[in-house]
Amino acid sequence: MTDITHIKSPVSQMKAWRDGHTGWLVLDRPERKNALDEAMWRAIPPLMSALAGDRDIHVIVIRGAGPDAFAAGADISEFTVNRSGSSAARAYEQTNVEAFEAIANAPKPVIAMIHGYCIGGGLAIALACDMRIAADDAVFALPPARLGLAYPVEGLRQLLAAVSPSTAKEMIFTARRLNALEALRTGLINQAVATDQLEETVQELAATIAANAPLTIRASKLTINELTRHPQSPDTDLLERLSAECFESNDYAEGQKAFREKRKPVFKGD
CATH class of the missing domain: 1.10.12 (Lyase 2-enoyl-coa Hydratase; Chain  A, domain 2)
Structure with missing residues (x-):
């Protein structure tokens, strides 16, 4: 049994800690399927910096709290303010991009541990990770075409790093949902495992990575x-x-x- 060291979070809906050589970042808003409000987006860069700066942490895992979702996307209820016009939308998008970059540019490997809904901004967070391990109940989608908004360029770059341009276009043009097997086939995720094996699989992967140089x-x-x-x-x-x-x-x-x-x-x- 390892000692858990908690990392101070700027918001209650984000939790972070070190357990052995693994750092954990948890999206903790299960009552909203871990949909990210602006404060949660802003908390990601400093929390990732703290995890990356801990010499005892060799690998980082990002997951969602509760049984229903990794993250169901951005909190749409804030869009009337955060995306009320082009200037507000650009400022909000920059907040998103800073979160994606904090994950993608972390000097340590980052694993997305995905179950349930992984939609929109939630999928963008997963795509910023180095590897994505999903339970067989995972559901993936990019719905900007149903909301009339432009998908962030950084999010598109991360999507194209995982799937073909044709698949990326299909996902955005149709906004349809993909199950775990479809996501695996397209390259969106690295592994699909039984839901009851997800945590064990990710912990074993993290331990394997942590043991290397x-x-x-x-x-x-x-x-x-x-x-x-x-x-x-x-x-x-x-x-x-x-x-x-x-x-x-x-x-x-x-x-x-x-x-x-x-x-x-x-x-x-x-």
Whole structure:
């Protein structure tokens, strides 16, 4: 049994803590199927920063509270104010984008643990994660065409990183719901598992990742992100620096020593 260290949250509807080497970020508004109001969107960047800055955390999991949803999207009841005009809509969209970027740019792996509804902004949060593991009761959809709003460009970029342009267009043009098997087939998620096996599956995945070399994982994530975003002109100085940090690390020496001694390495991230 590991000790749980709670992280102070700016809002009661978001919870965060460290359990062993895993950091948890929970969307905690189950009475509204974890629909995110503006305060919740604004809480994501500082909470992700706190989780990413904890040296004992090697992997982060994002999940929804309650039995019904990962997140049913943004809180539509706020749209009369937050999207009352183009200026207000742009400001609100920037808040969304800052949340997506805080997840996508975290230097540690981020896993979305998905059950129930994963709709709109909720799906965008999941897409900002590095991996998506879903229960077989999960439901996915992008409904902006039913609301008359433009989907954020950053959200579209993340969608296109997971599925083909044709599938992305179909999801947005039709706004239809996909079940877990359809989502798996299209590449929207990495795995679909039985609902009662979801938490165990994610915890095992997180433990596997946490046991590997943190600097190698960090370098790999940031390199893949850079090559994906700028395939024609990646920041080669950044990529070379990330590689050098691995080869100059104590973890690299530990990995070689453990191999020679025929034992499991114990990585510390330095």
